[in-house]
Amino acid sequence: MRIAVLSLGLMLLAGCSSFRAAPPCFIISGGTSNYQIVIPAAESGGRLQPLLQQAAEQCSTLLQRGTGVLLPVVTEDQRDPQRPGIYLGQTARARELGLLPEKFSLWEHQVLCRSGELFLFGDDRPPLTAGSGRVHYTSVHLGSVKALTVFLEKFAQTAFIAGDAEWISILPQDCISVPEGFTFRAVPRLQYSNGRVTSMFYDLGNGLLPAPWYGCYGGHSHNVAIPPKKYFDSHPEYFQLFKGKRVSHPTRPQYCLSNPAVRELIYQELLQHLDAGYEMVQLGASDGFIPCECEPCRELYGQIPVAKPGEDGFRNDPAWGEKLWIMHREMAQRLLQDRPGKRVCILSYGPTLQPPRTFTSFPENVTIELAPYRENLQPLWQKFAVRDGFVTYIYNWGGYQREGMTPHFTWEKCRTQARNFLKHNIKGIYRCGFGELFGLEGATYYIWAKLLQNPEQSVEKLLTHYCQHAFREAAPEMEKFYRLLDSRIALTIPGEPKNWDDPALLDGEAPASPANYRLLALRYPPQVLAELEGYLRAAEQTAPELELCQKLLDFARLEFDYLCLTAKAVQACNELRRTLSPEANRDLIAAVLARNQFIASQKTTRDGTRFAPLHGRAIFGNSLVSDMYQNGTLSALLFGPLSWDAQWWQDKQMLLAGRDMDTRAEGEYLLPINCRSNDKLLNASGVTVKCRLAENEFQVIFTIPGPRQFGGDKETIIVQLGQSDTGSPLYWYSARLKPSGVSHSQLALTDRDNNGQGSVYRPREMKGQKPANVTIQETEPGVLAIMHIPFEHFSDSPKPGQKWIFNATYSRSFPEENFEGIWNYNIQQRNWRHRWDLPGTLTIAQ
Structure with missing residues (x-):
């Protein structure tokens, strides 16, 4: 018997070629099957049971969609002993045959075929908190479901395109078989990829694994430890001194870090999270860091800033980052004694983006979160002893980028990032933005996720695979569409934000930048929009009446129409800047009016603040309607005149400039x-x-x-x-x-x-x-x-x-x-x- 023991990086490249000499186990053949899908009995499945049941039923439905054969789903105590089974989870049958290891590695998963039966199991762990309520897939380990997705991809021509149920693609097929003796074992190199939740099958199938063991705040812990609503009135001394007064910010409070009580509250928040069962907890300063101006903070740890309060360089003086590094390292050392075996993830962001200057080693319980990952900083980290390694916080997508609600990330950037993460052993990812544009960027999300597992895969093959599953007969046209779109996204101009922690940027007060207009105008001139429209229209005309294809094309059409209207308004605005002519005024008014009418025509939630879902899922990342008029937030903002009421101008017969x-x-x-x-x-x-x-x-x-x-x-x-x-x-x-x-x-x-x-x-x-x-x-x-x-x-x-x-x-x-x-x-x-x-x-x- 030949055994394949594969790393995550090679998992998708493992085919059946190694097992051609072994007799196949025909799970489905010729429109019939004797197999049953078996999950653990209710008493042994515990709180994971509903999720395993859901996964098994989705698998059964998928296989029926691909082959016409519906496999029954039964608990182990109800299985028919005369029929072979697909055993999902840590079943008694797998244990009886000695297949289950004594201990699973993190997110380990296995696919085994033994004596004509298929076993899909892995690192399954219940939620941290006790209770009887239904649990979400992101709060547990479901290595067995991960194993199920491997089986579906490798042997049932399945692709996880955009979600669960109808958002999963399975190609028509007459036969599904697995070689007898097949053995697959994988322990993912990437331990997690947190971010916007999509669905169980999409995330697990594409390697976007949740981290229920990690107490993550999404970046910042100081403000969680010391909320202003609780402490500002009673303890203003905990908060930043600014121009002689203690002040706070409603969402990004800053603190007097020289106050021992402040440091103790930050530390106690770490303990509280770890005592709730988490194995690792995040530690990071409030976003938009602004130093306290009191003298004890200035002298804290002997790191004296050169600039004085009120001077331009005061906030960005490297002394402040060093104070934070020293403080956080001291907390990690203390934690090593107070909670042995537990870990702390220290954020390298904003004032701590550069590595420390006063020391080169961290306690063994420290992980460093690079926010963002920057290749040019990696050589500086090589001299540091960080036993627990690095994770990263990425800014690939999101409506806060200069592109706003238009496509962001190229396939070449996906490959480069995947290679860098592999080279520097990045163990986890937090995605700040993802899934806003499944119509225009769904292929890119898929390619990125697969390249993270193996950066040397062919992007062209991944694109073709995605389009064949997502669009079937319309795949050739959509491949052309995505290739052209990717080539346009590759065009860029200087002006990307240097620091995402800039308080002015976070407060929406950073200078308006014509770079946003220039970028969109560069990428999407009229002739390019026309070519993209031609490909998309051809795809719409040739796509089959399959639910997945039609829904994805609806998303592509919605997002592309928004892109076109935004690009046309931007082009018209640039023309008015150039000529100041009455004709350019009228063209801009017409373009902004058309864009505004398009946004206003979309259905909204009951309170009118957000868009209603399309086909059951959020559009534009569930953004606020008001943000869409400005094309997003933070550095994306296009502002006036694109965000103003063009109908009013038209009614008043006005010119703008x-x-x-x-x-x-x-x-x-x-x-x-x-x-x-x-x-x-x-x-x-x-x-x-x-x-x-x-x-x-x-x-x-x-x-x-x-x-x-x-x-x-x-x-x-x-x-x-x-x-x-x-x-x-x-x-x-x-x-x-x-x-x-x-x-x-x-x-x-x-x-x-x-x-x-x-x-x-x-x-x-x-x-x-x-x-x-x-x-x-x-x-x-x-x-x-x-x-x-x-x-x-x-x-x-x-x-x-x-x-x-x-x-x-x-x-x-x-x-x-x-x-x-x-x-x-x-x-x-x-x-x-x-x-x-x-x-x-x-x-x-x-």
Whole structure:
């Protein structure tokens, strides 16, 4: 008898060629079978019994779908002794034959064929907590189900495409057989791959193993140990000192780490998790780390930061990371004594991304979690003694990347990552993002998971295998579709976030980046979208009426339509940036309107905050509907104008940029001044602006519906006005919304002169000239605020047909209403400093 003992890396390459001389055991042949699927008796299966039952029934259903033969599922005490069985789990029969080892390795699984019967078993462990309720597959070890997925893949032409039940593919076949004497044993090199839960068969079948033994917080433990709601009011001294005050953040609190009570609470949280039964617990600082500014924290562990509070380098001073390393190492050493045999996983992220500088060894109970894994840092870790090795936190996918809700990761990156993980013995993975786009990236998820098991597999063969299972007759067209898509994702530009722990990024306050627009425009020009559309449409026309094929194509269509509409809106926005023409304005409005209508047309959950599932599963990673208008979160945000109400612009016949106002025109509506601003409050306010020529003065008239509040002190109007083509300065007038004087300034530095940091205006000397002033008229519809600007401020009075530089701004800072609107929006702005850097035109009427 020949025995195959295979590592996980080779598992999928093991075929039946080694056993051709052995007589096969025909489990199903010629439309009949004598086999039964046998699971442990209820009393021996314990709390795993329902999951084994579910797995057995799914297996039976799958085999029926592939062969037309339904195998009965029975418990071991009800089996027919005259019929052979497929024994799933640690059954009495397997034990009786001496097949079960005394102890299983982590996630070990075996497939054995003995005397015409098939045994599928492995490392099965119940949940950590006692109880009688139903358990989820992620809270237990199911090595036996993993063994079942190996059997289905190797001998029943099965592929785990997107989930369980109908999301599993099995090809039509007349015969399913296993060689007599077949022996398969595997112990996965990757101990776990935590992340978004998909389904039992998908995760186990593709090697995305859960880690019920690992007390993982998803990255950060300090904030779990010391929640602000529990401690801030009673113990503000536990929290960060910032500008002389103890402060906290609602989701990312920062702490006074020099306080012994703080360190003790962090340590006690580790003990609490381990005492709940976990074998390993995670230890990491709060996200968006900001140091405490107190003197004891500055001097903690003798690691003194060079920068001082308030200076640019204070937060990123390497001393803070070293303090965290020392503190966490001390906790690991203490844990070694308090809980021998237990382990701690220390996060290398943000301030601790670089390895420690003051020591080179960790206690034997330490695992290091690299977040993210960076190949250039691996040489620095080689000198460290980390007996328990490394795991990693990956950022391959997720709506927070620059791509947002469009495809992210190339197949070449999948292979490179898999090779690196194998080379550096990465033992576990936490996936920060996965499964958002099963239509456009399902093939990539599959390829990535398989390459992790063996990085040298052929990507082309994996793609073909996936498409044949997922799309059958439409496979050739979908292969073309995915290949073209992958080639486009490979195109990139600089600008990826350097640090995911940046507080401004996490708070949504990081500068808006035109790199997002440039990236999508680069990848998806019109001709590429048209070619992709052709492949997808051809696949839709040739795909069979199989449930899996049709559902996957529905997801591909939904996600591709969103991609197309987003790319077209981005292209239109870039064109408006380039030309500022009325035609480009209208094209952008039409593109944003079409995209908004598409998003609004999707069904939502009852509260309207998220999309309703499609075919029973979440779309776009169950993202908030509001996030989709911005294409995602964090570094993905496209902001305005893509996230604004284009229908409103169209109804008001507005332009966004390159606007030209005639001095006879009626009031025109404003746009948000900042690309990050929401437009709802501004639109609802109904504020308009117009300009008239009166005797010896310009009158810029703001119409503000509703009564004036707070005496006008919380409302501001600004006018920019200057002569074109005369070399005269551009002037700035600012005032509160009340009868008052006006602040006079003039342009001193352009954005270019100021190194891209926005234009600078400085106070202007009036030299005996009549100052501008504001008058207020209370009217039935609201308030008219008129800024009177004398002609004498300029080198020449306005003449009919002249073009003047003009812009106008209105802002409101009420307790419940805070917004700022501008007449000509700067479509070219890079951050808040550029809000006023693109005025429009004022045409002097004939």
